Amino acid sequence: MPTVTYVFDDGSKQTVELPVAMSVMRGALANQLPGIVGECGGSTTCGTCHVYLDRSTEMFAPPTDDEDEMLEWTAAPRAGNSRLSCQLVPTQPGAELVVRVPDKQV
Ligand code: FES
Incomplete structure (x- = not known):
């Protein structure tokens, strides 16, 4: 299963396994x-x-x-690595990725 580490604004992290073909948002x-x-x-x-994709x-x-x-209308500023997590769907079973979650979404 792909794993995704979500890094939150306070510095805490949580890593979860996603079923293949589940988006980072759904996860x-x-x-x-x-x-x-x-x-x-x-x-x-x-x-x-909105998330900031750290690597991968x-x-x-x-x-x-x-x-x-x-991405031009997100609550937190857009950066070069900004993505909509609903559009990030890891398809490789062993994929590992890290996303930073902005401090606000609305
Ligand atoms: S859930 Fe991604 S744009 Fe609405």
Whole structure:
């Protein structure tokens, strides 16, 4: 299973295993982790699943036009490694990634 380490604004971390093909956003919600809202359910229309991807950027395709546009409207500032976690779906069974969760989503 892929593993995702969520790093929160207070410096705490939590690592969870995701079923293959589950998004990083869904993984946060399924494990009741704070900081990721996922209000639109993954349709790239809310921006409340914003994360900063610390590494493994080569694991994912670049943002689509819809994701790129939505990243302009996130509550926390956009950075070069900003992504919508609903669009990050690890597909490799042993994949390991780290995402930083911003201090606000709305
Ligand atoms: S859950 Fe709404 S943009 Fe990702």
